[in-house]
Amino acid sequence: MSTISLHDTHNHDNHDDHGHHKETFLTKYVFSQDHKMIAKQFLITGIIMAVIAMGLSILFRLQLAWPDKDFPILETFLGKWAEGGRIKPDFYLALVTIHGTIMVFFVLTAGLSGTFSNLLIPLQIGARDMASPFLNMLSYWFFFTACVIMMGSFFIQTGPASAGWTVYPPLSALPTAISGSGLGMTLWLISMVLFVASSLMGGINYVSTILNMRTKGMDLWKMPLTIWAFFLTAILGILSFPVLVAGVVLLIFDRSFGTSFYLSDIVMGTQILPNEGGSPILWQHLFWFLGHPEVYIVIMPAMGLSSEIMSVNARKPIFGYHAMIYSLIGITILSFIVWGHHMFVTGMNPLLGGVFMITTLIIAVPSAVKTFNWLATLWRGNIRFTPAMLFAIGMVSFFISGGLTGIFLGNASLDINLHDTYFVIAHFHLVMGSAAIFGMLAGVYHYFPKMFGRMMSSKLGYLHFWITFACAYLVFFPLHFLGLDGVPRRYYAFTEFEFMQKWVTVNILVTWSAIIAALAQVAFLFNFFYSIFKGKVASQNPWQANTLEWTTPVERLHGNWPGEIPTVYRWPYDYSKPGAEADFIPQTVPFSQTMSSNMPHDFEGNSESERIQREWEEENPSVDASK
Amino acid sequence: MVHTLKEEDLKMEAAFNAKPRKFVVWLFVVSSTIMFGGFTSYYIVFAASKGKGHGLVLPDLFMYSTAVLIASSICLFLASKALKNGNIGSQKLLLWGTLVLGCVFGYLQVDAWGTLFHTGAAFVNNNAAISMIYVVSGLHLLHIFAGLCFVTSTLVGAYMGISAEKSKFRMDIASIFWHFIDILWIYLYVFLLLNS
Numbered sequence: 001m002s003t004i005s006l007h008d009t010h011n012h013d014n015h016d017d018h019g020h021h022k023e024t025f026l027t028k029y030v031f032s033q034d035h036k037m038i039a040k041q042f043l044i045t046g047i048i049m050a051v052i053a054m055g056l057s058i059l060f061r062l063q064l065a066w067p068d069k070d071f072p073i074l075e076t077f078l079g080k081w082a083e084g085g086r087i088k089p090d091f092y093l094a095l096v097t098i099h100g101t102i103m104v105f106f107v108l109t110a111g112l113s114g115t116f117s118n119l120l121i122p123l124q125i126g127a128r129d130m131a132s133p134f135l136n137m138l139s140y141w142f143f144f145t146a147c148v149i150m151m152g153s154f155f156i157q158t159g160p161a162s163a164g165w166t167v168y169p170p171l172s173a174l175p176t177a178i179s180g181s182g183l184g185m186t187l188w189l190i191s192m193v194l195f196v197a198s199s200l201m202g203g204i205n206y207v208s209t210i211l212n213m214r215t216k217g218m219d220l221w222k223m224p225l226t227i228w229a230f231f232l233t234a235i236l237g238i239l240s241f242p243v244l245v246a247g248v249v250l251l252i253f254d255r256s257f258g259t260s261f262y263l264s265d266i267v268m269g270t271q272i273l274p275n276e277g278g279s280p281i282l283w284q285h286l287f288w289f290l291g292h293p294e295v296y297i298v299i300m301p302a303m304g305l306s307s308e309i310m311s312v313n314a315r316k317p318i319f320g321y322h323a324m325i326y327s328l329i330g331i332t333i334l335s336f337i338v339w340g341h342h343m344f345v346t347g348m349n350p351l352l353g354g355v356f357m358i359t360t361l362i363i364a365v366p367s368a369v370k371t372f373n374w375l376a377t378l379w380r381g382n383i384r385f386t387p388a389m390l391f392a393i394g395m396v397s398f399f400i401s402g403g404l405t406g407i408f409l410g411n412a413s414l415d416i417n418l419h420d421t422y423f424v425i426a427h428f429h430l431v432m433g434s435a436a437i438f439g440m441l442a443g444v445y446h447y448f449p450k451m452f453g454r455m456m457s458s459k460l461g462y463l464h465f466w467i468t469f470a471c472a473y474l475v476f477f478p479l480h481f482l483g484l485d486g487v488p489r490r491y492y493a494f495t496e497f498e499f500m501q502k503w504v505t506v507n508i509l510v511t512w513s514a515i516i517a518a519l520a521q522v523a524f525l526f527n528f529f530y531s532i533f534k535g536k537v538a539s540q541n542p543w544q545a546n547t548l549e550w551t552t553p554v555e556r557l558h559g560n561w562p563g564e565i566p567t568v569y570r571w572p573y574d575y576s577k578p579g580a581e582a583d584f585i586p587q588t589v590p591f592s593q594t595m596s597s598n599m600p601h602d603f604e605g606n607s608e609s610e611r612i613q614r615e616w617e618e619e620n621p622s623v624d625a626s627k
Numbered sequence: 628m629v630h631t632l633k634e635e636d637l638k639m640e641a642a643f644n645a646k647p648r649k650f651v652v653w654l655f656v657v658s659s660t661i662m663f664g665g666f667t668s669y670y671i672v673f674a675a676s677k678g679k680g681h682g683l684v685l686p687d688l689f690m691y692s693t694a695v696l697i698a699s700s701i702c703l704f705l706a707s708k709a710l711k712n713g714n715i716g717s718q719k720l721l722l723w724g725t726l727v728l729g730c731v732f733g734y735l736q737v738d739a740w741g742t743l744f745h746t747g748a749a750f751v752n753n754n755a756a757i758s759m760i761y762v763v764s765g766l767h768l769l770h771i772f773a774g775l776c777f778v779t780s781t782l783v784g785a786y787m788g789i790s791a792e793k794s795k796f797r798m799d800i801a802s803i804f805w806h807f808i809d810i811l812w813i814y815l816y817v818f819l820l821l822n823s
Contacts, residue, residue, distance in 0.1 A: 246665030
């Protein structure tokens, strides 16, 4: 009998090794099928891409602030794209395009969802790994290839794609239209197809894992909000990314085979093109049918992470757990019927515009529910201002200040003035850019001990937070006023237009703020990479949190738990429960061990448990009175 | 004793893992449906705004290929049934049937493109609705190719004599996927017939 039990544990230890007892460097660090390692791969690739995209933004900010000044150093690095130390107009367009593409897709979709869905889904629902670890590995390597191809477009003669991150045809569909529409655009499309394939493989895996592989007792209404957010994000991806593929396939045919899906009545120079009958508006429909859910793909994981982190660090249950979930579901559903608000000025039927306006404004309701719930969670909490907590609060701040301008832009009539101006730039950089990146950084600071078994320095974390927080507002807030004045986005030199010249001084402020914010990231990068090797060794549950991932040992092992997967008995937010011994009760603690703190509603109408609880309370009247 | 326990354990694990993996295939079916939904919505909006569809009489070959595809689906269904009854021999035979019929379908589709091309409805066309016929049938053909891979893997499994759970798992995956692409093609064909 003893041999059997011995063998049993042994089998669990090597649970997912499938017979391979030794891991080589290649299977452990490169082609790893362990969700925790894949999460780290996504995170580090995401950080590298974020640094690159931030660098690109500094380059075009230099141009916007000092359009008449030469920076000889730029020519050293960029060669012919910055001849005489000035960024060329063509390259400026490439910069904004690739900045947008990398940030939206590679950092805030793959870097955020890829990292935290992979890390937290198996750990927080109690699974050994993903439904298909192999598909998961493939997902990372498709993403990596997509990154390499996207960056590769900087090393070709004609430069990277330049038609904006939305790559509207006909500009993007005609290889000779601008230099960036040549090979660079082709590489962009290839890279995006790989990226979508990666996202789909990831998303399908996440949904299947969450629905099928939860541990005993983990019903859907006991899942942490992070898991709910990742789940709904993955569903959004599965339902919307294929439409982008459809659009991209047609665009590839238009570019390379001469079809007319998006093209009609085009004159290039003196030459009339043969394409007829297509419509570029149809691209916009297909693109924004993905594109709008995409912004929720970006923000919902950040919302989930912030909810979890704020509850842990406020030492309070999340306010309105069910409302938080229903609002996420509401956002998920509504996000599919609002895409038209990106197209109010394309000649859309005003009646249809009105419909899209109403659906868009209704999204403010679940968003506001979430916001008020976060504020109510903070209200009278024993707040621990860890760096993760600060970033989570920062996320809420940006979500509010950026979300308010969404109500302006969602109006079909106001949008006539505001569309394609810096007002839009300000809006989405706050509400989805800064908010999502703060949610991501909150997640990095909070889950660093889980990923690397060590702590990040909180002093550097505070420095990083305050500079980034202040500078993000200094960068994006002034842009609202440019937009209200009608300054269009993507313009190369403000000095060329009489009415825009007065804004150059504001641009100088914005650019300096951006440079300081970029320098603040050095504090983060140093902290991150230094702490991986030299950080303080973490304890098993450094934040005293309730969720399952903190019941795994600090040494990370394939299969997550050395013995059996723990059973879950309660929801994840029992913080500061009256009558409890500690201010947190992990999900794995059964109610029979916490008789002094049980509430009638804990038993969900189970009359037997209620009876036992009543009997216990009658036997221990003193404890009951203290409640 | 220990040895049997290990095997049982592994079996349990395989059964445990089969369900989420099958679910992965279902989710892929959903996302693929959405992609074709994207194409057909393009078609609907295009046709509505231009007041014209592809305006063709679709080649009869599409009708034959549809019949072949339905036959292949029935074949696969019978193969699955044979496996359930433990009749590996007829399962193999029926899987071969599915493979052959799948290849015939592919051939007929390409032949239909030829017919379309010769009647003047080329892929590069100023009527995007006609180009769309090629796009949807082409991408569907890619799915057929993937489906053939699944069927082949089931067949190889049957010859190699893999465990009953595994061969049932492969059979299930192939069935989900193959019946899906069958229904998908019927949808596309009917869609193109109705929206000419």
